Amino acid sequence: MKIAILGYGIEGESVYKYFSRLHPDAEFTVYDNNSQTKRPLPDGVKFVGGVSDFEGVDADIAIKTPAIAPWNVQVTGETTSVTRxxxxxxxxxxxxxxxxxxxxxxxxxxxxxxxxxxxxxxxxxxxxxxxxxxxxxxxxxxxxxxxxxxxxxxxxxxxxxxxxxxxxxxxxxxxxxxxxxxxxxxxxxxxxxxxxxxxxxxxxxxxxxxxxxxxxxxxxxxxxxxxxxxxxxxxxxxxxxxxxxxxxxxxxxxxxxxxxxxxxxxxxxxxxxxxxxxxxxxFEGLPHRLKYVRTVGDVAYYDDSIATTPGSVVAALNAFDAPKVVIIGGSSKGANYVELASALAAKKDSVRTAIIIGVEAPKIEQALKDVGFADFVNLGSEVSMQEIVSVAQGNANSGDIVILSPACASFDMFKDYQDRGNQFIAAVQNL
The missing domain is CATH 3.40.1190.10 (Mur-like, catalytic domain)
Incomplete structure (x- = not known):
């Protein structure tokens, strides 16, 4: 039996362990977008890298991991997924x-x-x-x-x-x-x-x-x-x-x-x-989800790095009555910033400053200007998290809250949202 694993990250490894127990004599081949596997392959497993689509995969069973788009998959045999x-x-x-x-x-x-x-x-x-x-x-x-x-x-x-x-x-x-x-x-x-x-x-x-x-x-x-x-x-x-x-x-x-x-x-x-x-x-809360970091100079700092949509930032702003300095921006996930800008404008009495970062900063700045929100600082992409946090600290007053709640993905400046959040935590600890 030929079994194909489409995508080989954490889920791909899990797929191999599961199906190799069910079919110990099967011939396994891993197909992946990456030219080289980022995770060690078990002995005897073939690897086909640099795959942009998964058409014509020769297998009796192909198991699609979540990262692989279904419209890219055409297999000679049965196709299934981890969830299914x-x-x-x-x-x-x-x-x-x-x-x-x-x-x-x-x-x-x-x-x-x-x-x-x-x-x-x-x-x-x-x-x-x-x-x-x-x-x-x-x-x-x-x-x-x-x-x-x-x-x-x-x-x-x-x-x-x-x-x-x-x-x-x-x-x-x-x-x-x-x-x-x-x-x-x-x-x-x-x-x-x-x-x-x-x-x-x-x-x-x-x-x-x-x-x-x-x-x-x-x-x-x-x-x-x-x-x-x-x-x-x-x-x-x-x-x-x-x-x-x-x-x-x-x-x-x-x-x-x-x-x-x-x-x-x-x-x-x-x-x-x-x-x-x-x-x-x-339940104590999850990392990077509106998580309290520490208070410095009577200013509380919260890590909400998971907030990669405008709506999640609005929820974070609504969570606190105190005046806020919010750090927003990053790379695009295809959203527009009209809702975010409108929410900031509606809360201009409680949002002291918006610190804008990342490749989406020009779009966010324009959206803020379009609704008349002028209390922002555009730092762009060529800036460290320590500098970002220092600017936020400089714009905050006693009793304020500083929130990292970006409304964007992180891949322009950071490895992922966890890396972004961890760098924010480290920067706050260094204040």
């Missing part, structure tokens, strides 16, 4: 979570609530372990929480039992063909659900509405007075008081909404307010 293989074979209920931002936080909150109740829970996908690595360990009484990006959902024809769709805005348009392709990929999380399954979704979002229209599942919006919502500084499910919002340690109304989505998703397993409170309190 996992969802078809997993013996336990799966809660899938997608959205433009908040997937990792919401997935982690669901996991924390379930674990607090004593349910054995597995967190897989972008934030957890590669899904196929732990498939053989899962039992029917467990619950799997699967953080699902558009790339993981791209060509899936299987949906999880519970689908959570958070807010969606244009993203990854440097990779997806267009916004319809991006939303269409997200829609696969619920497209193949049945009437016995559950869809939890954010209402009032144009793109989410398109996804909901394709779903056959039971539908439930969040926050919702009949299910999880916030009232009088407490989390409620319908009329049932669950716990104080102070149990949630991560800031912002958007994170309270993420918690509501998590409560709804876990409700079939956990309905005890004390257990939910313990789960929420156990």
């Amino acid at each position: 293989e996992f969802l078809k074979k997993c013996p336990a209920p799966v809660i899938g979570v997608t959205g433009s931002k908040g997937k990792g936080t919401t997935s982690s909150l669901i996991e924390a609530i379930l674990r607090a109740s004593g349910v054995k829970t597995w967190l897989v996908g972008n934030i957890g372990k590669p899904a196929l690595d732990i498939l053989s360990e899962i039992s029917p009484d467990d619950v799997v929480v699967y953080e699902m990006s558009s790339f993981q959902l791209w060509d899936s024809d299987v949906s999880p039992h519970v689908a959570v769709v958070l807010g969606i805005e244009p993203e990854h348009l440097d990779v997806h063909r267009d916004i319809d392709d991006y939303v269409g990929a997200k829609a696969n999380i619920t497209k193949y659900q049945s009437a016995e399954d559950l869809l939890v979704y954010k209402s009032g979002n144009e793109y989410v509405g398109q996804i909901v229209a394709e779903s056959h599942a039971e539908k439930q919006t969040y926050p919702n007075d009949e299910s999880a919502h916030v009232k009088d500084s407490g989390f409620y499910y319908g009329e049932q008081f669950l716990c104080s919002v102070e149990e949630l340690k991560i800031p912002g109304v958007h994170n309270q909404e993420n918690a509501c989505a998590a409560i709804d998703a876990a409700w079939n397993w956990v309905q005890d307010g004390a257990v939910i409170a313990r789960g929420l309190a156990d």
Whole structure:
């Protein structure tokens, strides 16, 4: 048997381990965009590098990893993907979570609530372990929480039992063909659900509405007075008081909404307010997601490097009442900056200064000028993170908050968003 692995990063390694156990005598070939593999290949595995498309792959089975676009794949035999293989074979209920931002936080909150109740829970996908690595360990009484990006959902024809769709805005348009392709990929999380399954979704979002229209599942919006919502500084499910919002340690109304989505998703397993409170309190937040760094000279610094869309920056700005200095900019993901500029203009009384960086800086500057927001400093791309943080410090007053919340990708100046966030943390520690 010939087995092809399309893409060989962390997921590709996981694919090999999984399928080599199933087919120990198979002939494996790795096809990758890179001319040389960045990860060591097992003995006997062939490597074909520098592949720009994956047409004419000669294999009985080809397994596509999330980084490979489905329209680039033509195989002589069967084609499958990591997500499809996992969802078809997993013996336990799966809660899938997608959205433009908040997937990792919401997935982690669901996991924390379930674990607090004593349910054995597995967190897989972008934030957890590669899904196929732990498939053989899962039992029917467990619950799997699967953080699902558009790339993981791209060509899936299987949906999880519970689908959570958070807010969606244009993203990854440097990779997806267009916004319809991006939303269409997200829609696969619920497209193949049945009437016995559950869809939890954010209402009032144009793109989410398109996804909901394709779903056959039971539908439930969040926050919702009949299910999880916030009232009088407490989390409620319908009329049932669950716990104080102070149990949630991560800031912002958007994170309270993420918690509501998590409560709804876990409700079939956990309905005890004390257990939910313990789960929420156990979650300390994820790195680079509006994470407090330190306070210097009565100015608090927050790392929100994961914020690569304009909407996520707006959520970060809304999380604090104090005056803010915000660091924005980077490389393009195909978004425009009208929403971001309008939000800054609407909050000009609380946004003291916008520090603009990266190759998108000229576009962001023009968008700010178009709406009459003049309190910005354009540092461009030829600047270190220490210099950026020093400029932010110089523009902040006592009691202010400095937030790295870029609204852009990081690849013009940094290795990735983690590198950007880590450099920000180091620069703040050096103040």
